[in-house]
Amino acid sequence: MGNMINKEVEPFRVSAFVNGEFAEVSQEDLKGHWSVLFFYPADFTFVCPTELGDLADHYEEFQNEGCEIYSVSEDTHFVHKAWADASETIRKIQYVMLADPAGVLARQFGVLVEEEGQALRGTFILNPEGRVKAYEIHDMGIGRNAKELLRKVQAAKFVEEHGDQVCPAKWQPGEETLSPSLDLVGML
Amino acid sequence: MDSEKISAKSSLITAELEEQLCGVLGKLTGEAHLVCVVDLSDKASVEMAELARHLTGLSDKLTCQFYEPQEAEEALPELDVSLLPATAIYRQGKYTGIAFHGVTGGKEMNSLVLALYNVAGPGQEMDKRVEKKLRKLARKSEMKIFVSLSCHHCAKQVIACQQMAAVSEMVEARMIDARLYPHLAEQYKIERIPMTVINEDEVLLGVKTIEQMYDILKAYK
Numbered sequence: 001m002g003n004m005i006n007k008e009v010e011p012f013r014v015s016a017f018v019n020g021e022f023a024e025v026s027q028e029d030l031k032g033h034w035s036v037l038f039f040y041p042a043d044f045t046f047v048c049p050t051e052l053g054d055l056a057d058h059y060e061e062f063q064n065e066g067c068e069i070y071s072v073s074e075d076t077h078f079v080h081k082a083w084a085d086a087s088e089t090i091r092k093i094q095y096v097m098l099a100d101p102a103g104v105l106a107r108q109f110g111v112l113v114e115e116e117g118q119a120l121r122g123t124f125i126l127n128p129e130g131r132v133k134a135y136e137i138h139d140m141g142i143g144r145n146a147k148e149l150l151r152k153v154q155a156a157k158f159v160e161e162h163g164d165q166v167c168p169a170k171w172q173p174g175e176e177t178l179s180p181s182l183d184l185v186g187m188l
Numbered sequence: 189m190d191s192e193k194i195s196a197k198s199s200l201i202t203a204e205l206e207e208q209l210c211g212v213l214g215k216l217t218g219e220a221h222l223v224c225v226v227d228l229s230d231k232a233s234v235e236m237a238e239l240a241r242h243l244t245g246l247s248d249k250l251t252c253q254f255y256e257p258q259e260a261e262e263a264l265p266e267l268d269v270s271l272l273p274a275t276a277i278y279r280q281g282k283y284t285g286i287a288f289h290g291v292t293g294g295k296e297m298n299s300l301v302l303a304l305y306n307v308a309g310p311g312q313e314m315d316k317r318v319e320k321k322l323r324k325l326a327r328k329s330e331m332k333i334f335v336s337l338s339c340h341h342c343a344k345q346v347i348a349c350q351q352m353a354a355v356s357e358m359v360e361a362r363m364i365d366a367r368l369y370p371h372l373a374e375q376y377k378i379e380r381i382p383m384t385v386i387n388e389d390e391v392l393l394g395v396k397t398i399e400q401m402y403d404i405l406k407a408y409k
Contacts, residue, residue: 162394165394167336167341177235180200181295181297
């Protein structure tokens with residue numbers, strides 16, 4: 001699969017588990033606000049609850065940015081519920097847990113490991129039009145950091161709002177003065 | 189201050205750059221005067237002083253004068269000499285509202301050269317309608333443009349703000365290299381640049397057009 005940047009989410013409809021309830025979610029639900037699709041291999045595993053709990057701890061900050069989180073695994077919504085019933089970490093999750101047992105979403109985003117029926121740890125930040133603005137894909141065992149993801153969401157929002165006409169201010173005290181360069185083509 | 193204390197050759201201006209500068213400064217139609225407030229015990233001040241002396245030596249339309257901070261406080265009350273080095277452009281003995289705090293190295297050399305070009309003439313083109321509106325501004329406004337010398341977007345914003353100042357007596361546009369003044373970076377919570385602070389009130393991020401900035405300035409009564 002090639003570069004995903006600016007790819008628009010394709011039509012889908014999957015079941016979901018959210019705040020103790022079952023629901024249905026389609027591509028239209030991902031539009032009108034920023035979204036994060038957070039793929040993980042499977043429920044009832046060790047690294048996953050750590051990551052999902054980390055996301056749950058920062059969920060309010062994502063909401064403050066107008067960003068909704070959708071975790072996705074290849075389990076059914078019933079398995080999500082069973083996991084929430086069994087795990088205190090998962091029970092505290094307030095964001096939407098999508099169920100993708102047919103691999104529709106994982107295949108669409110290129111993270112499905114077909115022979116294992118599991119998704120790689122892929123994270124996709126979508127703008128309010130449902131287009132991918134940033135993503136990363138980790139191998140199974142490599143965890144992610146919610147705070148870093150929040151920073152990326154903020155950066156993506158910032159660029160959308162201000163264009164690409166800003167630079168991060170990472171100056172270091174004591175740096176040498178840069179040699180001047182003159183580029184006045186078309187300005188005189 | 190005796191300008192002979194300052195080298196007329198800046199290590200920041202290479203032979204190639206000097207040739208380019210001569211090409212641009214050769215187009216000047218009027219005169220401009222640079223005032224540099226420097227503390228020669230400070231490396232950045234020395235760099236800016238040498239750069240200013242070297243640059244102004246490339247054109248007979250340009251002159252330069254150096255002040256120690258204490259001298260400037262009394263003689264040039266219109267300048268903020270708390271941020272050194274401070275370099276300001278004067279036209280016919282009057283402060284134009286264009287100033288630079290820091291060394292105009294990196295991309296900011298473009299800002300300095302174009303500011304001189306706009307003050308001395310012929311000046312960059314500007315939409316006549318916008319120019320007329322700028323000349324009618326009723327209230328004085330001050331724009332601080334925080335930059336990094338390596339940021340190419342920053343110079344665009346500085347150039348636009350200072351072009352406004354070259355046209356309107358009511359506009360002051362000061363480039364500030366935030367790297368040199370970390371207390372300001374902290375005070376204004378500068379995480380991205382260019383960041384323009386207007387009248388200590390409104391904050392703009394990124395590059396704006398002159399019309400966009402005019403619309404903001406005119407709202408201040």
